[in-house]
Amino acid sequence: MNEEMAPKKDTNGWNMQKVAIVTGSSSGIWYATSLMLARNGFYTCFSA
Numbered sequence: 001m002n003e004e005m006a007p008k009k010d011t012n013g014w015n016m017q018k019v020a021i022v023t024g025s026s027s028g029i030w031y032a033t034s035l036m037l038a039r040n041g042f043y044t045c046f047s048a
Contacts, residue, residue: 021047024047025047
């Protein structure tokens with residue numbers, strides 16, 4: 001596995017993942033924001 005894609009851990013052993021929950025992301029600025037977050041490595045939850 002690529003080191004960049006491997007889960008990051010802090011000093012206490014917790015997984016350090018980037019997660020975003022975006023509401024109202026079915027269209028408009030929030031749709032674009034959701035795509036940008038996903039493209040930048042966030043696990044993204046889309047909600048209408």
